[in-house]
Ligand SMILES: [Ca+2]
Ligand SMILES: [Ca+2]
């Protein structure tokens with residue numbers, strides 16, 4: 298088992314990140330497990346100011362530069378304050394030094410005063426954080442999060458901006474009441490043979506979501522299967538019960554319906570439990586039903602944590618809902634038995650927020666995607682009231698192994714989208 302590096306905690310400020318001496322940065326409840334470091338910190342003085350920023354930096358050497366923010370929180374209250382830090386960045390170092398800093402945010406718009414002043418925004422006006430001054434698809438708040446320039450639209454060719462615009466451009470001018478439903482007359486009781494007509498007024502009418510089974514299954518529990526190869530489907534394990542013989546229906550963009558049955562299934566066996574099942578179908582689906590693609594392994598070079606990106610998902614009413622990414626792949630939590638999650642929340646962006654709805658009761662097994670142009674990119678296949686489901690990217694190797702095990706001679710694996718055709722994000726955000 299790998300040893301943890303030596304951990305040291307020191308108090309610092311952002312302007313003087315190298316401290317002269319350790320001060321009263323007191324640590325309690327320190328614990329380390331499954332690659333996550335947790336601790337509670339108290340510190341003297343009135344820092345941070347109410348509503349200000351609290352930043353935790355990490356560096357692996359105190360004698361030269363290179364500290365990076367490992368946790369940052371706007372609107373942070375008085376101490377004590379609890380942290381959970383992904384240890385992957387310093388796991389191979391002999392030592393790790395944590396430094397705590399604060400930044401003021403006078404208007405409480407989640408952008409620090411100093412960054413607003415340095416980038417021509419108004420530190421007394423909260424309205425500027427959701428504006429997109431350079432029309433590149435990234436709100437000023439998102440430009441701050443990702444270290445891009447709020448007054449230069451050359452960020453427009455990053456994957457981050459393309460993913461944001463892919464949703465925002467489609468939402469523009471649409472009314473949720475008529476534009477949320479993906480289908481006309483979505484069946485509430487009958488399944489199977491219904492003809493499902495597409496809603497031409499849907500905000501995402503031109504996007505091919507044929508990978509998702511809109512009729513759910515014969516158990517009528519209103520939950521989806523998501524196709525990831527012509528013969529493999531992903532389901533939530535709590536999707537009761539996706540047993541062999543259970544039928545699912547897929548709809549091609551031209552309206553043709555294809556019925557398939559589960560021939561065999563394999564649960565993704567991991568701790569914490571991912572709640573994922575791979576199902577093998579009795580017959581391949583034709584190319585008209587396009588399997589979902591996933592993020593590539595190097596997605597963080599292009600998207601960082603993905604914070605602020607819009608995500609989309611179908612629900613059991615056949616609507617295409619919008620939520621906001623908190624992280625595309627969070628750390629695992631063995632103590633709370635949570636797997637690595639693709640986590641989202643109510644969008645901060647006011648237009649996106651009108652296309653957000655809370656989950657219909659019992660409707661926890663529907664996939665969540667990013668939208669890259671017209672291409673849905675699968676993030677998770679279920680979500681709950683905390684708006685998080687196991688990250689498919691994180692468990693791709695286990696899913697590939699299950700697909701191979703279920704059909705050894707077919708050679709199918711999860712397919713990824715190519716993000717390397719886009720300009721990468723700055724390497725040192727903020
Ligand atoms: Ca501010
Ligand atoms: Ca402001």
Ligand SMILES: [Ca+2]
Pocket residue numbers: 428429430431432433434435436437440446447
């Ligand atoms: Ca912008």
Ligand SMILES: [Ca+2]
Pocket residue numbers: 431433435440445446447448449450451452453
């Ligand atoms: Ca920009």
